[in-house]
Amino acid sequence: xxxxxxxxxxxxxxxxxxxxxxxxTLLVVRELLRGSAHFxxxxxGVPKMSPALLSKRLKSLCRAGVVERTDNDGRTxxxxxxxxxxxxxxxDALGAWGLRWMPEMGDDELDPHLLMxxxxxxxxxxxxxxxxxxxxxxxxxxxxxxxRWWLMVSEGASDVCDFDPGYEVAAxxxxxxxxxxxxxxxxxxxxxxxxxGAVTIQxxxxxxxxxxxxIGQSRLAAVPRPA
Numbered sequence: 001x002x003x004x005x006x007x008x009x010x011x012x013x014x015x016x017x018x019x020x021x022x023x024x025t026l027l028v029v030r031e032l033l034r035g036s037a038h039f040x041x042x043x044x045g046v047p048k049m050s051p052a053l054l055s056k057r058l059k060s061l062c063r064a065g066v067v068e069r070t071d072n073d074g075r076t077x078x079x080x081x082x083x084x085x086x087x088x089x090x091x092d093a094l095g096a097w098g099l100r101w102m103p104e105m106g107d108d109e110l111d112p113h114l115l116m117x118x119x120x121x122x123x124x125x126x127x128x129x130x131x132x133x134x135x136x137x138x139x140x141x142x143x144x145x146x147x148r149w150w151l152m153v154s155e156g157a158s159d160v161c162d163f164d165p166g167y168e169v170a171a172x173x174x175x176x177x178x179x180x181x182x183x184x185x186x187x188x189x190x191x192x193x194x195x196x197g198a199v200t201i202q203x204x205x206x207x208x209x210x211x212x213x214x215i216g217q218s219r220l221a222a223v224p225r226p227a
Contacts, residue, residue, distance in 0.1 A: 019064050020087075024049050028057050029084065030091050032067065035121060037077045047113045096223045099185060103225070110177050112139060112146045113162075115184060119215065120151060120160035127213050128153040135211060136169045141176040151215075171203030171211050186221025 005022070007014040020026055024046060031045035042054060058078060061067040066084040070077050080087075116137070132154035139147045150161045150169070159165075173180075179198045182188045190212035193199040201208045 019060070019066070022057065022060070024053060025057050025061070026091065026094070028054065028061065029066070029080070029087050032078060032080050032084065033088055033091055034118075037079060039076065039078075042078070044117045045114065047111065047117075092220075095220050099220050099223045100225055103187070105178070105181065110142070110181055112142050112149070112177055115177070115181055116149050116151070116160045116162075118218065119184060120158050122216070122218060123151070123153070123158055123214065124216050125153055125156060125158055127210075127216075132167060133214075134165065134167045134169045135214065136172040137180070138172060138174045139177045139180065140174075141178055147177075153214075169203075171201055171207045173199060173201055173211065173215075175199040183215075184218050184221070186217050186223070190215075190217075 006018055009015075020029075027046050027049075028042065031042050034045065036042045036045055039051075039054070039058075042058075043049070043051065046054065058067060058069070061084070062069050062078075065081055066087075068079050068081050070079070132152065134150055134152045137149040137151065139149070146162065148162065148164075150163075150165055152159050152161070152165060152167065175183075175193070175198060179188070179193060183190060183193055183199070188198070190199070194201065194212070201211050203211070
């Protein structure tokens with residue numbers, strides 16, 4: 001590790017931060033904790049991080065024993081070691097603290113790619129019908145090329161596309177990108193957003209009632225907020 005990255009303290013906090021406070025490092029750990037195992041999946045969780053920097057951070061984490069790299073049949077995968085998995089409560093605590101005390105979101109922080117990736121890997125798949133089911137999203141307040149998304153569950157697995165996969169759509173959710181992020185974060189509830197018209201759901205009556213349960217909210221949505 002370069003000397004400029006060292007604090008020169010025996011304090012365990014300082015020693016840990018020497019590795020973990022490099023830009024993007026904790027977000028890479030977050031992605032590994034959320035189940036991403038391949039380079040391209042990791043990139044989807046940190047879409048504004050360059051591939052070169054992601055590769056550099058993975059190498060640093062592997063050298064530190066936080067991440068293990070495996071190569072099988074020409075495909076590389078990454079996984080947290082026991083050491084890395086111990087960071088789970090740290091990441092959860094940081095997320096809860098950030099949601100509670102740093103709730104403001106600038107327009108430049110509203111990323112549809114990260115949002116839809118996080119939704120896709122977190123939805124309660126058991127709540128969805130057993131047959132292939134597609135929910136489309138039409139987002140306002142975002143560039144046209146990133147305003148249409150399709151979330152699909154089939155055979156117990158989910159996928160998300162920014163192009164029409166060609167299957168019948170069970171429901172279409174119309175809302176702004178900011179509102180959908182607020183819903184996902186738990187800043188507002190599905191019932192309130194649909195009641196005040198911030199979200200509209202098109203589809204059969206049963207499906208319209210089911211969509212909020214199919215999508216749900218992020219794992220941090222239940223974090224209590226200051227009065």
